[in-house]
Amino acid sequence: MAKDRGFTGKEGYYGEFGGRYAPEILTRALDELETAYRRLKKSKKFEKELEYYRRNYIGRPSPLTYAENLTKAWGGARIWLKREDLNHTGAHKINNAIGQGLIAKSMGKRRVIAETGAGQHGVATATVGALFGFDTVVYMGEEDLRRQKLNEIRMQMLGAKVVGVSAGTATLKDATSEAMRDWALNVDHTHYIVGSAIGPHPFPMIVRDFQAIIGVESKKQFRKAEDKLPDAVVACVGGGSNAIGIFYEFLKDKKVKLYGVEAGGRGTSPGEHSATMLFGKTGFLHGTKTLVIQDENGQVLPAHSVSAGLDYPGVGPEHAYLHETGRVSYESVSDENALDAFLEVCRVEGIIPALETAHAFRFARDLAKDLGKKKDILICLSGRGDKDVAEVARLTGILKGEIL
Amino acid sequence: MSAIQSVFSEKASVFIPYISLGDPDYESCVDWADALIRGGAGILELGIPFSDPVADGPVIQKAFQRALAHPFSMDQILDTTAKIYSKHPHVPLVYLTYFNPIYRYGFETFAEKAKTSGIQGLIIPDLPYDAIESEELFQSLKKRGIDLIHLVTPATKPERMKGIRHFASGFVYYVTSYGVTGERKSVSEGLEERIRLTKKTFSLPVCAGFGISTSEQAARISEYADGIIIGSAVQRIIEENGRNRETCVEKLREFSASVSSSLRGREAVS
Numbered sequence: 105m106a107k108d109r110g111f112t113g114k115e116g117y118y119g120e121f122g123g124r125y126a127p128e129i130l131t132r133a134l135d136e137l138e139t140a141y142r143r144l145k146k147s148k149k150f151e152k153e154l155e156y157y158r159r160n161y162i163g164r165p166s167p168l169t170y171a172e173n174l175t176k177a178w179g180g181a182r183i184w185l186k187r188e189d190l191n192h193t194g195a196h197k198i199n200n201a202i203g204q205g206l207i208a209k210s211m212g213k214r215r216v217i218a219e220t221g222a223g224q225h226g227v228a229t230a231t232v233g234a235l236f237g238f239d240t241v242v243y244m245g246e247e248d249l250r251r252q253k254l255n256e257i258r259m260q261m262l263g264a265k266v267v268g269v270s271a272g273t274a275t276l277k278d279a280t281s282e283a284m285r286d287w288a289l290n291v292d293h294t295h296y297i298v299g300s301a302i303g304p305h306p307f308p309m310i311v312r313d314f315q316a317i318i319g320v321e322s323k324k325q326f327r328k329a330e331d332k333l334p335d336a337v338v339a340c341v342g343g344g345s346n347a348i349g350i351f352y353e354f355l356k357d358k359k360v361k362l363y364g365v366e367a368g369g370r371g372t373s374p375g376e377h378s379a380t381m382l383f384g385k386t387g388f389l390h391g392t393k394t395l396v397i398q399d400e401n402g403q404v405l406p407a408h409s410v411s412a413g414l415d416y417p418g419v420g421p422e423h424a425y426l427h428e429t430g431r432v433s434y435e436s437v438s439d440e441n442a443l444d445a446f447l448e449v450c451r452v453e454g455i456i457p458a459l460e461t462a463h464a465f466r467f468a469r470d471l472a473k474d475l476g477k478k479k480d481i482l483i484c485l486s487g488r489g490d491k492d493v494a495e496v497a498r499l500t501g502i503l504k505g506e507i508l
Numbered sequence: 509m510s511a512i513q514s515v516f517s518e519k520a521s522v523f524i525p526y527i528s529l530g531d532p533d534y535e536s537c538v539d540w541a542d543a544l545i546r547g548g549a550g551i552l553e554l555g556i557p558f559s560d561p562v563a564d565g566p567v568i569q570k571a572f573q574r575a576l577a578h579p580f581s582m583d584q585i586l587d588t589t590a591k592i593y594s595k596h597p598h599v600p601l602v603y604l605t606y607f608n609p610i611y612r613y614g615f616e617t618f619a620e621k622a623k624t625s626g627i628q629g630l631i632i633p634d635l636p637y638d639a640i641e642s643e644e645l646f647q648s649l650k651k652r653g654i655d656l657i658h659l660v661t662p663a664t665k666p667e668r669m670k671g672i673r674h675f676a677s678g679f680v681y682y683v684t685s686y687g688v689t690g691e692r693k694s695v696s697e698g699l700e701e702r703i704r705l706t707k708k709t710f711s712l713p714v715c716a717g718f719g720i721s722t723s724e725q726a727a728r729i730s731e732y733a734d735g736i737i738i739g740s741a742v743q744r745i746i747e748e749n750g751r752n753r754e755t756c757v758e759k760l761r762e763f764s765a766s767v768s769s770s771l772r773g774r775e776a777v778s
Contacts, residue, residue, distance in 0.1 A: 388606075
């Protein structure tokens with residue numbers, strides 16, 4: 105029996121999760137990607153180039169904002185915001201898209217594809233496509249296209265082709281499947297810029313590494329501001345890229361409590377939420393072994409969230425591992441509470457957050473009270489909510505003058 | 509030699525059609541299988557529907573959606589398989605399924621029940637040979653004489669083929685072209701050479717699939733392949749005629765006969 109298991113050594117796995125469960129046609133491309141990435145990771149030239157784009161194109165480091173008004177309003181722990189909403193394109197997604205764009209360039213690929221839920225990763229990929237001169241195709245569920253019209257227009261203006269996916273639930277899950285199919289057909293000249301810390305190895309590792317800048321900067325900035333570490337870090341989790349990005353640097357700091365917040369949706373029945381940690385079971389989806397919302401027969405169940413970016417029935421394998429080990433606590437917040445938090449943050453702090461992040465805010469509000477004064481909570485403000493304003497207005501009746 | 513391997517010979521190429529179980533219902537599938545076998549199928553591939561089939565094109569995706577519109581259970585899959593087997597015990601049946609449904613069902617239970625239902629082989633497009641679960645599943649199947657059939661593609665490097673060789677049995681499923689399942693007008697260049705290399709590496713029969721849809725394509729590839737696998741074109745007949753069982757049965761039988769008789773050496777063995 106063959107003993108050499110190649111990638112299935114420790115590096116592709118997080119505990120029992122992770123690995124590579126993709127069609128054979130993709131294996132060579134995944135191997136080549138891993139080799140290219142490992143080579144670039146050690147290269148000073150690549151590090152310099154990445155740093156150049158981070159500083160001069162994305163606008164990093166993103167600020168750390170003390171949210172004085174929210175702190176007062178919530179009457180508990182002090183609230184700090186890591187402002188990924190101030191990145192170029194308006195979310196953390198650009199950190200990864202730029203990184204993977206540079207890898208694709210170095211591998212000589214001329215075409216990039218992506219899947220997107222809320223459209224932020226699609227916009228980031230379209231931006232990188234324009235910047236580096238790639239032909240760009242973005243797959244997006246028809247239901248998400250309806251919810252996120254603004255981002256569809258942005259992607260088109262940036263020169264990307266947006267392909268609506270009507271299969272299945274017509275959301276992120278199906279867009280991801282379709283992107284994998286495209287990659288299988290065009291793998292020789294196309295790089296698939298996976299948008300979250302999901303997918304077959306090496307994607308979860310690559311996405312985490314490019315997003316880890318969020319935690320690295322946060323730690324440095326927090327130390328400078330307060331000469332200590334935050335007591336808690338809170339981030340929303342769909343696939344989990346902004347969360348793993350801010351958590352990663354703090355994993356070894358055991359005194360820092362880490363909280364991932366999933367979409368509790370509108371109920372606990374299948375199809376009404378995207379709370380994978382609460383309801384998921386170990387399974388295989390989109391090339392990785394992770395927790396998956398599924399029925400007893402192993403069929404993946406539809407997920408739901410008011411936020412298109414959290415509407416995914418799986419989660420990154422590293423999160424599944426962090427959940428299993430207990431290092432990160434995973435919670436959920438309902439659609440209704442996330443909408444409340446969205447409006448509250450707008451009015452109190454003057455920041456329109458992404459609906460995804462609104463879940464993290466709502467959880468942090470309760471946590472602030474529990475922790476009490478003199479404690480510090482750092483929230484990853486993963487993106488801005490311009491894309492969500494029409495949907496929030498529709499759902500809350502703002503346009504009809506029925507302000508909550 | 510496994511039951512699957514015994515179907516192959518040097519002289520003739522084998523027709524291996526595919527159907528998605530449960531489309532449009534489980535009862536009809538027994539008739540579809542019967543028609544394809546009467547038409548000349550040497551091995552039958554039975555698809556177990558999955559919600560997220562990333563290796564399949566639109567025709568099979570839609571078939572799965574129609575199948576999953578009814579309540580799905582692995583037991584029903586196994587029952588239907590047993591019915592097909594009891595009608596044609598001499599034709600090897602092979603499952604094509606994604607890994608998650610098998611994982612949930614449990615390897616041992618699945619292998620045991622699949623064997624009892626008449627299954628001789630298993631193809632899992634999203635389970636690479638070097639995944640940590642492969643060996644455990646392989647042992648469960650091997651104990652019961654079920655073959656684990658592996659996919660080899662134009663992107664599979666020679667050293668990886670050698671790794672796959674340790675686990676492969678029954679036959680090798682050679683993916684003729686990049687992409688997912690579905691009908692294509694042309695066959696990729698260099699296919700003959702690649703299939704001959706695969707045969708040499710594995711010392712197993714090599715069957716070609718993905719993108720083959722017509723008798724003409726099948727005939728040409730059968731000159732050097734031990735078997736021809738056709739899924740989407742068969743499934744399209746079911747998509748278009750499935751509601752009328754008699755018509756569908758006739759069309760499937762005709763298609764199967766037309767492809768089977770076009771293959772290398774078929775006259776000699778019929």
